Amino acid sequence: MSDEIIEEKPVQAKKQKTKADKQAEHIDRIKRTLTASLIGIFAGGLSYYISITYGKDTGLLAFMIMVAGIVVQKHIFMLLHMDTEKLGAKDWFYQSFMTFAFWFMSWTILLTAMPK
Numbered sequence: 460m461s462d463e464i465i466e467e468k469p470v471q472a473k474k475q476k477t478k479a480d481k482q483a484e485h486i487d488r489i490k491r492t493l494t495a496s497l498i499g500i501f502a503g504g505l506s507y508y509i510s511i512t513y514g515k516d517t518g519l520l521a522f523m524i525m526v527a528g529i530v531v532q533k534h535i536f537m538l539l540h541m542d543t544e545k546l547g548a549k550d551w552f553y554q555s556f557m558t559f560a561f562w563f564m565s566w567t568i569l570l571t572a573m574p575k
Contacts, residue, residue: 495557503565
């Protein structure tokens, strides 16, 4: 056996975030969530409008409107000067889920309130 000494590299601490950095990140997350929610509500309202205008068999079109809202999110974030470079797959999944959830709730509530 050899008596090799393995040097351990010192563990570098993560960059400590200041309180202002944490607050800025929190505000950015709130803006992204609010934007995704508003896109979902808008898509739900548009889906409802199309369903009452063109008849009840517009479910696929309504779903495609919601998907379009998800696809357009990145461009809307860029228009609102939000940093999208640091967002990972989990973040985009969360944003997409928020859009879907609000689309579904808005469209369902409007359809159930529709007079027959």
